Amino acid sequence: MPDAPTPSATPRDTALDNLAAVRAEIDALDDALQDILIRRSEVVHRLASGGAKPTGTVLRPGREAAILRRLLGRHSGPLPPTALVRLWRELFASSVAQQSQFSIALPADPALGRLAAEHFGVNTPQRQHPSLHAALAALGSRDASIAILPWPHESDRNAEEWWAHFDPTHLSVIARLPFYSDREPPLEAAVIGLHSADPSGHDATLLRLEVQGEPSRAALATLSGTGRVVAMRREEGFTRALIETMGEAPPDAVILGRYAVPERGAKT
Numbered sequence: 001m002p003d004a005p006t007p008s009a010t011p012r013d014t015a016l017d018n019l020a021a022v023r024a025e026i027d028a029l030d031d032a033l034q035d036i037l038i039r040r041s042e043v044v045h046r047l048a049s050g051g052a053k054p055t056g057t058v059l060r061p062g063r064e065a066a067i068l069r070r071l072l073g074r075h076s077g078p079l080p081p082t083a084l085v086r087l088w089r090e091l092f093a094s095s096v097a098q099q100s101q102f103s104i105a106l107p108a109d110p111a112l113g114r115l116a117a118e119h120f121g122v123n124t125p126q127r128q129h130p131s132l133h134a135a136l137a138a139l140g141s142r143d144a145s146i147a148i149l150p151w152p153h154e155s156d157r158n159a160e161e162w163w164a165h166f167d168p169t170h171l172s173v174i175a176r177l178p179f180y181s182d183r184e185p186p187l188e189a190a191v192i193g194l195h196s197a198d199p200s201g202h203d204a205t206l207l208r209l210e211v212q213g214e215p216s217r218a219a220l221a222t223l224s225g226t227g228r229v230v231a232m233r234r235e236e237g238f239t240r241a242l243i244e245t246m247g248e249a250p251p252d253a254v255i256l257g258r259y260a261v262p263e264r265g266a267k268t
């Protein structure tokens with residue numbers, strides 16, 4: 001009796017074979033990626049144990065910004081730039097954790113906590129404080145490595161105007177968050193450190209000016225060259241202004257910090 005003919009592969013069989021082949025390709029890429037990540041963490045370990053970095057300066061926001069700008073500049077394909085940045089933000093967080101006990105002080109605000117976790121990693125310890133000033137005090141007493149505060153805005157509440165009394169002899173504004181966003185961010189934050197930030201190649205200066213009388217915003221901006229008035233407050237006989245500039249700071253300005261200019265990617 002002749003053998004029954006073997007049934008030929010159905011379209012479903014072919015689809016399953018294709019799925020298995022594509023998944024095998026993904027598995028091989030995951031292995032390759034993991035090998036590279038292991039090598040990267042070994043290089044960070046070498047860098048940390050080489051003694052080249054001065055103590056207290058594990059976090060290098062300028063270097064991180066320069067890396068992200070370079071990667072964004074060479075990026076292509078369907079992976080969204082926001083995903084690329086998220087992946088590298090977690091990588092930076094893990095290399096910082098490899099080098100130090102890093103933690104964040106911030107006022108109790110869930111949205112600020114999320115912004116902090118997106119930038120400094122979901123595993124980085126955060127401690128919430130009852131006020132902006134308590135968060136800054138925790139940094140001052142070395143109970144945290146950095147503090148994260150809401151980006152300044154004009155307010156009727158003195159307690160929100162941390163910039164008006166910020167003491168740059170001990171503290172420095174080292175980053176403006178989010179570093180990358182493909183839309184107008186709903187919330188921005190200032191990162192405060194105990195050391196000034198390293199340059200990133202494209203940086204802004206945040207400065208405080210005190211000017212007699214009640215100059216207009218435009219006049220204040222002109223005083224600072226190419227600056228933009230972030231917030232201002234009228235006091236008895238003088239005006240205190242917070243200005244962000246890419247140019248030179250006027251000689252009588254108090255410099256609160258320098259940081260990488262955030263990237264605002266266009267959504268195409």
Ligand SMILES: O=C(O)C(=O)C[C@]1(C(=O)O)C=C[C@@H](O)C=C1
Nearest residue numbers: 058059060061063064092095096
């Ligand atoms: O370049 C450094 O100093 C590092 O520690 C490495 C690294 C990185 O992972 O690329 C990690 C943390 C710093 O904030 C900046 C960069």
